[in-house]
Amino acid sequence: MNAPETLPPLDPALLGEFVDTAWRERIVPQLVDYIAVPAKSPMFDADWSAHGLIDRVVRDAAAWVEGRKVPGLRLEVLRLEGRTPVIFFELDATKAGSTQTVLMYGHLDKQPEFSGWRSDLGPWTPKIEDGKLYGRGGADDGYAIYASISAIEALKAQGVPHPRIVGLIETCEESGSYDLPAYLDALKGRLGDVSLVVCLDSGAGNYDQLWLTSSLRGNITGTLKVEILTEGIHSGDASGLVPSTFRIMRMVLDRLEESQSGRLLPAAFHCEIPTDRIAQARATAAILGDEVWKRYPWACGADGGFTLPTTTDPVEALLNRTWRPTLSITGVDGMPALANAGNVLRPYTAFKLSLRLPPLVPGHEAAVALKALLEDNAPYNAKVTFEPDGRMDNWGATGWNAPSLAPWLEQSMDRASRRHFGAPLGFIGQGGTIPLMNLLQQGFPAAQMMVCGVLGPKSNAHGPNEFLHMGYGTRLTAAVAEVIAAHP
Structure with a gap:
């Protein structure tokens, strides 16, 4: 009888x-170049194909991966x-008897510039300061493909067997x-039997331990427009007779949101919020305390x-930002800048919701219900x-609610957190949306x-002064490698 296979320890x-060197010498320089490219997502750049910026960051990432010459990797x-475009890579299993697949995910498209950046920072001008890499898209989540490949390289550097691995890096x-x-x-025929998804597009409660996302909210975005006139007219002539589109907008939104609360x-x-998520929120609140709300840039x-x-x-x-629905107004049209605001009653008001x-809550069904709620029986017969x-x-x-954790996964993540962060694994729901997970x-x-x-705290994805905490990214990469090595 053959002796059982002895696997090299990690x-x-x-x-x-290894991952510290990878980040310092290879990943950070690549991310500096990546941040400088305004590869905005198609929703924010209708001519993305003609502009070629998404194609550029995809080519750069693919060339970097191929330049690493990871044994057995095909891209x-x-x-x-x-x-x-999408980047797809795959590696065959080197672990004896392994038949299942690990899927690694990230994306390379970016949010638009936004305003309010510090005078010495900008969305497309990368800057390293105090262990943070500032600029749009580095943390959300251009680093993902580079961290994923480096985690694989780290295992191969020690000769540690791994299961089959595929990577999916999208740009939408x-x-x-x-x-x-x-x-x-x-x-479908090439992904294989996916038993573990590693998604590096989420957040952390602090920078002191590994955080596992337990849930994600869904999202509906769209433009709500109220029209009452075909052109603007003198407010002294018309106000009191022609209803303000802003007031009609408020009336319509009052159907959706209680303004006081x-x-x-x-x-x-x-x-209904599951009882286990409430229990996790209590445990996370005990770790983070008032930092749950103090982390934001209050005026x-x-x-x-x-x-x-x-x-x-x-x-x-924690529950408000992860398990309860919330409305935000993220853009406005039909209103002149203050410097150009004359005594004119405006013909329309449009809000980005x-x-x-x-x-x-199913996203498409909610979107259909929201459209009917806002449009039906418009006040003053306005065009809404x-x-x-x-x-x-x-x-x-x-949105997405995580499945129950297998013991091997929870144990390997907790072990990785203790080894590389010096603290146990934390659990936190996220208020953002990753459509892929559902x-x-x-x-x-x-x-x-x-x-x-x-x-993590103050990293401010989508807003001004977005940064990537490089030390946290380094330790997260090591944790990912440990989890892949522990895959049964």
Whole structure:
């Protein structure tokens, strides 16, 4: 009888040294170049194909991966007609008897510039300061493909066997991943039996331990427009007779949101919060305390103190931003700048809405219900339209509630957190949306999910002064390598 195979142990110190060198010498320089390219997502750059910026960052990333010459790695840039490109890579298993696949995910498209950047910073001008790399897209989440490949390299450097690994790097995530289902369908026969998804597009409660995302909210974005006139007219002549489109807008939004509390009124946009998620919120609140709400850049209030959140209870704060629906107004049209605002009653007002949905509320159904709620029976018979973003058959993004953790995964993540961060694994729900996770959960219902990321306190993805905490990214990369090595 043959002796059982003896697997080489993974040395965490050597692993840490490898990924530290990888980040310092290879990943950070590549991210500096990446940040400088304004590769905005298609929703924010309708002519993305002609501009060629998304194609540029895809080519740069693919060339970097191929230049690493990872043994056995095969890479393709896939381009379906009329759709944003996807990078797909794969490696065969080197672990004896392994038949399952680890899927690694990230994206290379970016949010637009936004305003309010520090005078010495900018979205496309990378800057390293105090261990942070500033600029748009580095943390959300251009680093993912480089960290994923470096984690694989770290295992191979020690001769540690690994399961089959595939990578999927898309360029439509910030637009709702509407191109991704077509690629998942095209790759159906090549993805394999996915038993673990490693997604590096999420956040962290602090920079002191590994954080696992337990849930993600869904999202509906779109433009709500109220029209009352065909052109602007003198406000002294018309006000009091012609209703203000801003007032009509308020009346319409009052159907959706209770303005005093911010609570969304339709029951269809709420769901029951699972008891285990409430318990995790309590445990996380015990770790983070008031930092749950103090982490935000509060303005100076009327009395000289700071402005206040909706609640200072850490548990309620966590649940509000992860399991309760919330409306935000993220853009406006039809209003002149203050310097150009004359005495004119404006013909229309348009708001860009972003409605975050609890993880268990279907996004498309909620978008259809929202459109009917806002458009029906318009005050003053005004022309009220709500146009959700995305394709008509794919409005809204459904959130995600993580499946129960397999013991091996929880133990390996906790061990990796203690080894590389010196603290146990933490669990936290995220208020953002990663459309892929719900798609993969449906396609691979038995798969385990390791959803993590570098978006910790003040990292400010999508806003001004976005940064990537390089030390956290380094340790996260080591943790990913440990988890892949522990895959049964």
